Structure formats: C-alpha cells, structure tokens
Amino acid sequence: MILSTWITTLLGGLLATQGALAITLNVEDPDSIKSAAKTVASAMITYYNNRNEKAIPGKLDDTWWEGGSMFMILIQYWFLTGDTQFNNAVQDGMYWQQGDDNYFPSNYSQYLGNDDQVFWGLAAITAAELNYPERSGQPSWLSLAQGVFNTQVPRWDTSSCHGGMRWQIWPYQSGYQTKNAISNGGLFQLAARLALFTNNGTYATWAERIWDWSASTPLLRKTWVIADSTSCESQCTDHGDYQWTYNYGTYISGAAYMYNYTSGTQKWKDGIVGLLGVSDQFYPTGKTYDDANGNILSELTCEPSGKCDRNQITFKAYFSSWLAFMTTIVPGTSDMVMPKLKTSAQAAALACTGLSDGSHCGTKWYTQSWDGTDGLEQQMAVLGIFNSLLVPFKNEAPFTSDTGGTSKSNPSAGTNSSDVIPQIHPVTTGDRAGAGILTAVFVAGWSLAITWMVRGG
Numbered sequence: 253m254i255l256s257t258w259i260t261t262l263l264g265g266l267l268a269t270q271g272a273l274a275i276t277l278n279v280e281d282p283d284s285i286k287s288a289a290k291t292v293a294s295a296m297i298t299y300y301n302n303r304n305e306k307a308i309p310g311k312l313d314d315t316w317w318e319g320g321s322m323f324m325i326l327i328q329y330w331f332l333t334g335d336t337q338f339n340n341a342v343q344d345g346m347y348w349q350q351g352d353d354n355y356f357p358s359n360y361s362q363y364l365g366n367d368d369q370v371f372w373g374l375a376a377i378t379a380a381e382l383n384y385p386e387r388s389g390q391p392s393w394l395s396l397a398q399g400v401f402n403t404q405v406p407r408w409d410t411s412s413c414h415g416g417m418r419w420q421i422w423p424y425q426s427g428y429q430t431k432n433a434i435s436n437g438g439l440f441q442l443a444a445r446l447a448l449f450t451n452n453g454t455y456a457t458w459a460e461r462i463w464d465w466s467a468s469t470p471l472l473r474k475t476w477v478i479a480d481s482t483s484c485e486s487q488c489t490d491h492g493d494y495q496w497t498y499n500y501g502t503y504i505s506g507a508a509y510m511y512n513y514t515s516g517t518q519k520w521k522d523g524i525v526g527l528l529g530v531s532d533q534f535y536p537t538g539k540t541y542d543d544a545n546g547n548i549l550s551e552l553t554c555e556p557s558g559k560c561d562r563n564q565i566t567f568k569a570y571f572s573s574w575l576a577f578m579t580t581i582v583p584g585t586s587d588m589v590m591p592k593l594k595t596s597a598q599a600a601a602l603a604c605t606g607l608s609d610g611s612h613c614g615t616k617w618y619t620q621s622w623d624g625t626d627g628l629e630q631q632m633a634v635l636g637i638f639n640s641l642l643v644p645f646k647n648e649a650p651f652t653s654d655t656g657g658t659s660k661s662n663p664s665a666g667t668n669s670s671d672v673i674p675q676i677h678p679v680t681t682g683d684r685a686g687a688g689i690l691t692a693v694f695v696a697g698w699s700l701a702i703t704w705m706v707r708g709g
Contacts, residue, residue: 310345354666373400399666569636
C-alpha cells in the first residue's frame with residue numbers, strides 16, 4: 253500500500269513536471285502565442301548557434317538553402333511580435349550570403365539548384381514587404397529579391413517542354429533533366445510579389461507566364477493537383493506525384509499576390525480556391541493520424557513512415573505562414589484557412605515537450621505529444637505555424653512601394669555577377685507554337701534589357 257502510494261505520487265509529480273515544461277498556447281490570445289513563439293524561436297537559434305559551420309553567417313551544416321528559409325520565418329516573427337533579439341543574426345546571414353546582390357554566392361554557386369536560390373529571394377522580398385531593418389551601406393532587401401529574379405529569368409529553358417525552370421542549374425548536377433514545382437512555383441511567387449510591391453507589369457507578365465506554363469504541364473493540373481516534378485526527356489508529360497505542402501503553398505501565395513495586383517481577376521481566385529481545396533489532403537483523417545479528425549496539418553508523404561528528411565520537416569512552416577499572410581490580401585480567405593491552422597498550432601504546441609527543457613518540438617504534430625525527434629527544422633516548422641496565428645492580430649497587409657514600403661528598387665540588381673550564369677535557350681518556331689512568343693535573352697545583354705523593361709514597364 254505504501255509502495256503503491258509512493259509510485260502514484262512519483263508518477264503524478266513526473267506528469268506535473270512534464271506539464272510545466274510543455275509549451276502553453278492559447279490560440280485566441282496574442283500574448284500567449286508570442287510567448288510560445290519566443291520559446292520555439294529561442295530553441296531554434298540555439299541549434300543555429302551550435303552548428304559546426306557557425307563561423308559562416310547564414311550557412312547551416314550540410315545545407316545552404318535552409319538558412320534563407322529560416323531567416324524568412326524569423327523576419328515574419330519580428331514583424332508579428334516586435335521581438336528584435338534575433339535581428340543581428342538574421343542581418344548578418346542575409347548580407348553575408350548575398351553574393352553579387354543575387355544570392356548566388358561563389359562559394360556555393362556550383363552546386364545550387366534554382367529552388368535553393370529562390371528561397372533566399374523569397375526571404376529578401378519578405379524583408380522588403382515587412383519593412384525589416386536595413387543596414388547602411390548594404391543593398392536593399394528589394395534589390396536583393398530583384399537580383400534573384402534577374403539571375404533566374406535567363407535560365408527559363410525553352411529547349412524542352414516549351415519553357416520552364418529546371419530543378420538544377422548546371423548540366424552536371426543530378427536533377428538537371430527535371431523541371432519541378434518548387435523551382436517554378438518559387439519564381440512565380442517571387443515575380444508576383446515583386447509585381448505587387450513595385451507595381452511594375454514586367455514582373456506580373458513573368459508571373460503569368462510561369463503559371464500558364466505550369467498549367468500546360470502536370471505540375472499544375474486542371475484538377476488543381478500539383479505534381480512534384482516532371483522530366484525534360486518526356487517533354488514534361490510524365491509526373492512525380494509526391495504531395496508536399498510547400499508546393500501548394502508557393503502557388504497559392506503567388507496566386508494571392510496576383511489576385512491583389514489585378515484587383516480581383518477571377519483566374520487567380522479560381523486558382524486559390526482550387527488549390528486550397530486539394531490542400532485539404534494535408535489535414536488527414538484515420539487511425540494512422542491518431543484520429544486527428546482532419547484538423548491537424550501533416551506532411552503526409554513522409555510523416556507516417558517516419559522518413560521525412562530535414563528539408564521536408566520544414567515545409568509546413570512555409571505552407572502555414574504563406575496561407576496566413578494571404579488572408580491579408582485576398583478578402584474572404586481567412587475562414588478558409590485559419591480554423592485548421594489554429595487546431596494544428598495547438599497540436600504542435602503539445603508536440604513541443606522534448607528534451608530536458610520541454611521546449612523542443614517533434615515532427616508529427618498529429619500525435620499531440622513529442623515523437624522523440626528534435627532539431628532546428630522541427631523548431632522552424634512550429635515557429636512558422638505560430639507566426640500564422642499572429643497574422644490576424646497584427647492585421648496588416650504586406651507593404652508595397654505605394655503603401656509605405658521603404659525598401660528601394662534596383663531593377664538591374666545582380667546582373668553584373670562575376671559568376672557564369674547559364675543562359676536562356678533561343679526561341680524556336682516550335683517554342684512559339686507551344687508556349688507563345690518568349691524573348692531570347694543572353695546573359696551578356698541581360699543587364700541592359702532588364703533595366704529597360706522594369707524601368708519602362
């Protein structure tokens with residue numbers, strides 16, 4: 253009897269301790285959300301500070317692109333919470349990795365993919381839209397985003413599939429023969445956001461071109477299902493059908509910016525609604541998902557098997573935050589996305605009870621308990637969805653040059669790069685027939701051409 257009482261007392265104490273260490277989150281209280289977000293962000297920065305490559309600002313161990321995506325989430329965190337404690341680290345990394353004002357730094361350019369580079373561009377345009385502090389003597393955030401656009405557009409490839417961005421930049425890379433959703437969707441989103449910020453039609457023209465080309469391939473089907481990839485060998489008729497949240501998030505976000513830019517064109521509203529409908533698959537049901545009742549966000553392609561790699565663990569951060577910011581520029585979408593982001597965030601908080609301090613998050617939120625995994629990527633995913641909860645409370649749309657955006661434009665940014673940038677293939681008669689007239693631009697003349705187009709657009 254005494255032993256039984258002792259065990260009961262011990263278990264009760266352990267449970268109480270675990271409860272005390274868990275992240276408390278009230279999804280209807282902005283102060284509670286900010287506190288939870290700060291806890292998660294602090295743990296994420298600890299991983300960042302303890303990395304092996306900490307002597308190189310912005311460079312994570314064994315990955316380059318994730319630095320840009322992490323900074324993007326931290327920029328959103330600053331805007332939504334007002335917490336400035338991570339700003340120096342973000343600025344250090346964003347400026348250190350800028351390359352020739354185009355996020356194509358020579359130390360890594362020989363193995364980067366188009367998707368790697370574009371995420372840094374998306375971080376830069378996020379900083380511009382949110383009036384993130386800039387340092388004197390450094391290029392503006394807007395110009396860095398423009399630099400990414402300017403170096404990516406010449407890679408628009410008409411030698412196969414009548415257009416599209418290849419996954420990889422260099423012919424010697426595995427994946428060079430692939431055109432994938434995130435590379436094309438990423439440039440589409442960047443172009444759409446540049447269009448809205450600058451009110452310049454050149455960027456909008458490119459956004460529409462990328463969307464329409466994607467819709468001519470399995471990457472963006474009439475059923476609104478997004479294929480992850482297609483191959484040049486098949487002339488982009490085959491498709492890899494892995495379903496990832498960030499593919500949907502990037503096309504939805506780009507369509508939202510184009511909807512706002514065009515003052516509500518039905519084409520973009522149809523895209524938003526259609527893609528959101530298919531995105532319901534990421535809120536699965538069934539015993540595999542611990543009876544989450546279709547209310548908890550899951551990276552369903554890899555989470556049930558426990559085989560998500562570090563990249564895939566981060567995807568939910570982008571999906572949730574992009575959708576939340578969409579609600580500020582597309583009226584009527586809040587009720588479509590926020591209820592499930594709230595239930596997902598609550599589940600994510602329950603999954604953040606790991607390690608001794610109880611602030612380390614797992615990968616599978618639908619377990620509503622820590623699944624035994626931890627890392628910078630897990631923290632990033634949870635910070636992204638906590639950020640999303642704060643968007644309605646902040647209730648401010650991203651700034652543009654017409655609504656208070658202070659970041660300055662440099663239309664020719666990035667075009668004087670010392671790195672060799674693969675050039676666009678000349679347009680053939682077949683290309684014109686298959687995809688409309690696309691301008692053949694070579695890198696040598698790109699600086700003059702893009703400056704004329706953007707300044708005169």
